[in-house]
Amino acid sequence: MRYIVLLSLFLVTFGATHGEKKRKTSKIQKKTQIQNPLINYNDFQKIVDTSNVEREKHRLTEDQFLKMMSDPETIILDARSELRYKMLHVKGAVNLPFTEFTEKSLQKVVPNKKTKILIYCNNNFEGSPEAFAAKAPAASLNLSTYTSLKAYGYESIFELGPLLDIKSTKIPFEGNGSSPDEELNHSK
Numbered sequence: 001m002r003y004i005v006l007l008s009l010f011l012v013t014f015g016a017t018h019g020e021k022k023r024k025t026s027k028i029q030k031k032t033q034i035q036n037p038l039i040n041y042n043d044f045q046k047i048v049d050t051s052n053v054e055r056e057k058h059r060l061t062e063d064q065f066l067k068m069m070s071d072p073e074t075i076i077l078d079a080r081s082e083l084r085y086k087m088l089h090v091k092g093a094v095n096l097p098f099t100e101f102t103e104k105s106l107q108k109v110v111p112n113k114k115t116k117i118l119i120y121c122n123n124n125f126e127g128s129p130e131a132f133a134a135k136a137p138a139a140s141l142n143l144s145t146y147t148s149l150k151a152y153g154y155e156s157i158f159e160l161g162p163l164l165d166i167k168s169t170k171i172p173f174e175g176n177g178s179s180p181d182e183e184l185n186h187s188k
Contacts, residue, residue: 003023005047015111037115043151044147044151047147047150047151048147051146051147051150054069055146055157055159058157058158058159059158059159059160059161060118060127060158060159060160061161061162062160062162062164062169062170062171063170065118065120065158065160066171067168067172068116068118068158069090069092069118069171071116071126073115074115074116074117074118075091075109075110075115075116075117075118076092076093076094076117076118076119076120077092077093077094077096077109077117077118077119077145078090078093078094078095078096078120079095079096079097079098079121079141079144079145080095080097080098080100080121080122080141081097082095082097084130084131084132084133085175086175086176087130087131087175087176087177088128088131088132088166088173088174088175088177089131089173089174089175090120090171090172090173091171091172091173091174093120094109094148098141098144098145098148101117101148101152103152106149106152106154110154111129111155113152113153113155114155114156115154115156115184116156117149117154117157117158117159118158118159118160119142119145119146119149119157119158119159119160120142120159120160121135121141121142121145122134122135122140122141123135123137123140123141123142123163124162124163124164125163125164125165125169126160126163126164126166127165127166127167128166131166131175132166142159142160146159149159150182
């Protein structure tokens with residue numbers, strides 16, 4: 001019985017101390033947060049969390065992607081850099097580099113937020129390391145592009161799912177074939 005009383009006393013004391021530390025930490029975090037109304041990680045996290053199931057259902061096989069490409073109302077969006085896009089891209093794709101995403105620039109490319117948008121990125125293709133330089137899996141451009149399009153209110157986003165070899169895929173490509181280094185040298 002004596003041990004139970006001592007154990008209970010310890011737990012009450014520890015709980016009060018731990019709760020007090022937690023409250024102090026929370027107050028410190030609130031004081032040290034740097035405010036910026038144009039950056040909202042919580043909203044970003046909410047989009048990631050709520051889009052997870054939908055995104056997985058909207059990942060397409062090569063054949064599904066080809067079929068959707070044939071719809072003239074569908075927009076194929078290439079969010080890679082302009083240099084890589086010029087070198088090689090999916091035929092019919094429009095380029096809007098991810099770094100250029102704004103409400104206005106997206107509206108020029110995709111005026112209707114209900115339009116079907118097909119996306120792909122470097123990590124969908126192998127066999128052309130200059131045009132499609134692979135990123136770390138967690139840094140795949142498809143992930144950022146999907147999340148950003150959702151943040152801007154786009155409702156019908158579909159993503160090429162598999163990793164395909166550009167030499168054997170049925171997906172058609174176009175571009176000038178020059179490397180980014182050659183492009184940079186020509187623009188100087």
